[in-house]
Amino acid sequence: MEPLRVLELYSGIGGMHHALRESRVPAHVVAAIDVSTVANEVYKHNFPHTHLLAKTIEGISLEEFDKLSFNMILMSPPCQPFTRIGLQGDMSDRRTNSFLYILDILPRGAISKLSKAFCFDSFSLSRGLLIQTMEACGFQYQEFLLSPSSLGIPNSRLRYFLIAKLQSEPLCFQAPGQILMEFPNSGTVQPQEYAVVEEGKLRVRTREPDVCLDSSSTQCSGQDSILFKHETAADIDRKRQQDSDLSVQMLKGFLEDGDTAQYLLPAKSLLRYALLLDIVKPTSRRSMCFTKGYGSYIEGTGSVLQTAEDVQIENIYKSLPDLPPEEKIAKLSMLKLRYFTPKEIANLLGFPPEFGFPEKTTVKQRYRLLGNSLNVHVVSKLLTVLCE
Structure with missing residues (x-):
């Protein structure tokens, strides 16, 4: 298997790059891009040999992207425009400009395999546009809401993730229309708890009744x-x-x-x-x-x-x-x-x-x-x- 050529957007302090190494997926990061000076200094400290571009994503032309000859993207766009704590400006927030730019150029780029990771705390117009772009580009995708505690780590950090790849290389499991809240095994997934989007709102469903529903329950x-x-x-x-x-x-x-x-x-x-x-x-x-x-x-x-x-x-x-x-x-x-x-x-x-x-x-x-x-x-x- 030829190593994947990975483009790391919003590279920050290199969390995606560390995850790629830990996964042991054969891959090479061809470039990392972030506009934060302080974050880039930390990234260089840990990955001194990776090509790091200190510039805005929307400042890079489609031709420049194509020259990098990548076939996989990792990215974690800013979550502040979508979170409960933020102003929830969604696509009107200027911090989403780079993300919208990526969605605009994706259909015009030659990408054979795609992985994205996001940290949205709410479901937004941007997510809908992302899904439309994935489908238009011929990608099969799966959404997740996951926290480190599901891996035995004593920390709550619930985040939205999306992975996608071309239909010609389908995912190893099937969970259509569900936002999984646990990691899948091979084959058709039957999660105990999952989420769906109905009428623009996120609804969590479970296959078993809750044990403790509220503070008035005698089971609490x-x-x-x-x-x-x-x-x-x-x-x-x-x-x-x-x-x-x-x-x-x-x-x-x-x-x-x-x-x-x-x-x-x-x-x-x-x-x-x-x-x-x-x-x-x-x-x-x-x-x-x-x-x-x-x-x-x-x-x-x-x-x-x-x-x-x-x-x-x-x-x-x-x-x-x-x-x-x-x-x-x-x-x-x-x-x-x-x-x-x-x-x-x-x-x-x-x-x-x-x-x-x-x-x-x-x-x-x-x-x-x-x-x-x-x-x-x-x-x-x-x-x-x-x-x-």
Whole structure:
């Protein structure tokens, strides 16, 4: 089998390239393209011999693309125009210009095999245009909604992915009209849970009834829990179920040894955001999605780690309401809460041990770059499925 000639668009810090290596699919990255100076420095640090183009995608002509003579595309376009947190401008957001440009030139290029990976959190007009382009170009495709936890990784990072190849080289499984929420095996897929798009909206379906539907259900053990934070009984029950899932690894296998004192939460953050923190322990089997705002913002940007082993978090939080600010800080400090280090987040995202940043890359920049990246193991598995 001749090695695939791969074009890596929106290359970032090289998550796609690492996934390609991990998959062991015979391939050579002919070029990587990204406009971010900081991301490109990290990419060069890890892939010094790859041809890297620091320019906008829409600034490259069809003729220039054809000269690269590629037969596979990997890309992860910016997700901000489509996410709940973003403005959801979709195709009106200028950050989609490069993606729309790619869809415009694809029908005019000679591509024999195509793989794409996206991080859309909502289903958009752009997705519809993507599907139309795939069908017009004669590609068979499959959509997925996948999280690293499905591979036993203790991190939630639900993302939309699409893989596609020419009809002459069909996929090794069949799941027409379904957006799979698990990895397929060969043959016809019968997933336990999948998603469909009906009337422009994403609907999740399951082949078996849910075990725990809401916090009022008698099956939800969390209903008797002490709500010591801004959490519902259902939230607590969900986290307990995640921590009891033995198919998922513990966080301690992804943590760094050594001095991490610089990552302790400052007193001001402890006092202001105590009730919003998602706190995990080294023995936990879960963590929130880490976003580019991690380390700078608290709410919704990722979990924090409790490093004090002999302190009960429930006892600390139950004692807080009647304490003055100084004593609240003293109590919360007993938990020894800290941010995950950039290296630990990279570990959870599946980057290999040899992955690193240039020394001049600041901690804030590292968090931002990782928050914009993807999970290497998930993409690697999809590449294996695509090329079977």
